[in-house]
Amino acid sequence: MEIGVFLLFALLAVTSALVVVVHRNPVYSVMSLVVTLVSTAVLFVMLGAPFLAALQVLVYTGAILVLFLFVIMLLNIERETQRTNGGWFKKLAALISAAIFVAIVGSISLQAYTGRFLEALTPESVAIEPLARELFSTYLLPFEIIGLLLLAAVVGATVLARKQDAVSPEKER
Amino acid sequence: MTVPVSWYLLLAVMLFAIGAAGALTRRNGIAIFLSIELMLNAANLSLVAYGRVVAERTMDLASAHTAQIIVFFVLAVAAAEAAVGLALFIAVYRKRRTIDVDRLNLLRW
Amino acid sequence: MTQELITTLVKITLWLVVLLTTVPVMVWVERRASAFIQDRRGPNRVGPLGLVQPLADALKFIFKEDITPTAADRPLYLLAPLLAVLPALTTFALIPFGPDVVIDGRTVPLIVADVETGVLLLLALASLGVYSLVMAGYSSNNKYSLFGGIRASSQMISYELALTLAVLAALIPVGSFRLDEVVLYQQGTWLGFLPRWNVFPQFIGFMVFLIAAFAETNRVPFDLPEADSELVAGYHTEYSSMKFALFFMGEYMSMATLSALAATLYFGGWHLPGVRFSDTWYWALAQGFGILLMKVALFLLFFVWVRWSFPRFRFDQLMRLGWKVLLPVGIFNLVLVAAMTLAGWL
Known part of the structure; x- marks a missing residue:
């Protein structure tokens, strides 16, 4: 049950994070960042931090990201047009380094914390x-x-x- | 059946990497900004997860609380950062009619 | 486990039925009340007193042509009306509607989601409502819509601050985010005859809350995102048929949410002095729900009354009121209530 919820929201967070980074229209980027932040808020609840979860939704998605949308609409920023110099090369480099980063840090944290299951939440811990x-x-x-x-x-x-x-x-x- | 801590950490690492890649490759100033917010969020997630782990190891909730308070501060600073950053973008847009960071090259050379 | 699931589902269903019937009733009330205030007759052809009019309206909405502008940003355009109803439908989970009742030996709290963060979570969910207006304004690809969306975003951020400050002040003497504890705190009387409601010591906070609530629900005098004399219909200019109806429903349901919150925070929620709650669970449920709904109905009537009594603000006046009046007054109220609580008066 809990694993299912985690997987659902983790998948949602990663997918929407990818959309944030990849989409050319900044309005869509903001909207998918909303999804990412709300799904991490759910994960905060699962980690025993419901206060942070509520704050995250209230402050981040309720105010900061609305401010972003406001500025985007005010400046009427269109989607990114023709790339200038070295666009795809930079992108490839970023992709590769991101993959290496995930591999290194991920394997370390997997090794250090594998088998460590969190205890169930109690009323005192939340x-x-x-x-x-x-x-x-x-x-x-x-x-x-x-x-x-x-x-x-x-x-x-x-x-x-x-x-x-x-x-x-x-x-x- | 609960979720292993390492999964949370792995998720945080992935989100951080995605955000970092976005911050390095995007040219739209607002998109870079959004990627940085993503990285902050990933850091917050790992902080809360570590806080829980340490709290369980030491049998004391104080460290979990410390982690949450740090995240609380991060949220506040992110709000301040967003306000100033967006105001900067508005000011830059007024002068240059663009917020494409590749075209903001007055200070180059 | 299954028993809990069933009781929760029943509670949710109860709320949904009430919420969804609020909308047609409010449509009728608003049209009749506006006619009464303007010395007209109002809709009186469909059914006695025009009572079936909302049904006719609904039929009309369903059979109207559903137009999506070709230049619209389709995914966002379709998502916006759905998001309009979502916050209003979810926030109700956090509002208590009766005392704890005992069913077959199990204690059941009469609130759908009895969580520690309570009202904070409610505010968080309610703050998501602004996305629907902004998305509608942006995706319609129409300058009037865009103006409506921009206005909605700045207006709702500005007034959320005042609203949150007022809510926080109401929570200080209680010392908890839980709305059920807020209600329990308000039982009893002040000086022997006044009900121990928060309105009396926190009248300033209540006024701030009320004004901010009008702005948050985009009702006249703060309906600038749709200001029909300047922006055609604002953010929902390009919407037709059921999509438009969803915005309509969202507005009425968020009015109901904020009314329920106001009733809970300032008017004792499901509680009324002098009412003894029955020991049988369904009677207690009916009593609590009835009292709460009565208070909500009074607030909704007040919303309608104000709508047909005040002219619309100008946008700079709106911003000035929000930042230069409501925000300082809200902070003052917060400090005042904190001081009163420290002095032991509350």
């Missing part, structure tokens, strides 16, 4: 409260810094995306 306690005690400072970082990002994004002449709209008239 509880959110201890997580919150740790976040707001041990990791309080990083948490605050993240808040500051987000504020800086908001200000930075606003400044960057603003039209240069938006300061004085009356000037032109």
Whole structure:
């Protein structure tokens, strides 16, 4: 049962990840990234992290990827047209190195962790409260810094995306 | 019957490799960005899986929580990164009418 | 195992039946109510009081020609209407609709998915709804649709923040993401006569939630993604027949979802002071469900009432309201509620 669920969502994640990378239309890339992220969220639940799963869907797919779509539609980016220099060579190289990477790291992790089955989840292992306690005690400072970082990002994004002449709209008239 | 940890790790490696290949080969800036998000996601998956493994080995859930908190931070940083990155793309598009990274070569040579 | 499966399936079926009947009832209510507000008669030809009108509408939808524009992006164009109903259909699994009941010696919680993350998961699923509008807007290959899609994406991200802040504030005194615990917390009375509902201490939060809910469901005064005076019909300009009907259903069902969430968070959910729940499980179920549906119905009526009372916002006004008013007020409410909880008043 659990293996079936894992295989289903793992397959979904890999297929949609391939579509993200291969599809020429960025809107389709974003849409299949949504599928990838939602299926990894399911895997998070299976790993005993339901809080992260909900956050992943809420933050990533609910906000960040919508922002991507917004920008794609705003800039009206079309599909990639004619390739310029060394397109297929670069692609082949990337493919080969990706395959080698998967082979090496995959075999190491297979060797190190084969036969290690995860124990079944218990209500204690998925509880959110201890997580919150740790976040707001041990990791309080990083948490605050993240808040500051987000504020800086908001200000930075606003400044960057603003039209240069938006300061004085009356000037032109 | 549960799933072996190695399967999760293998999946994470595959997703990471796919993302890396995309980030290296795509020329559309937004597509590169999406590939990087994919890599981040793969890293998150492996972090959560490792956290579980260590928690079971030490019989203490603290390490699982630590892993989840790190992933939480990664999500927050990814949000900040996306906001600034997309704003950059908008600014670049205004100036150059393209976000094809091969044509953004003013600083070359 | 099989018993649990059966009870879950029964619960799901119950919700589906209720949700799917909400749509025709709401179509009738909206048309009659708008006629009443505008001093017209409204549909009154099909059946008594026009009650069979939704059926006639459904028949009309089914028999209309189903057009797919040749320039449309087909896969996304077909997927968008399906995604419109999906979030509304899934989020209901997380709303409790009665006390724990005992059937044949087994305790059955009256909620489809009794999970730790509760309302967080509900918000996450609801946030997926924006994809349907954006996909419809993009894939129709029509400038009005595209405008609708762009507006939908920015509007829904902006108001989700205020909505989430209001929801989080409602959860602070409870100390749990579970909606059933939110309901249990609201039992009893304040000062002996007021029901112990969250609206009273958190009226600011409730107002933020309500305004954001209007924006999230794209209802007037925030229906800018479909603003018919400027964008023809916005994101669903190119849709016809049953595909259009699906968008329609999605809108009404997400209204019902947010109404149920509002009732649960701020008005005690399935609970009503003075009501004693029966020991027989089906009576308890009927009581809980009836009370919840009554509250949802009142909210839905309010949605209709507002629709025919307010003019549409302009887009810059919408953004200003979201970021410069609702967001600060939401944060203020969050801090206020946290302080009140710390002081032990809640």
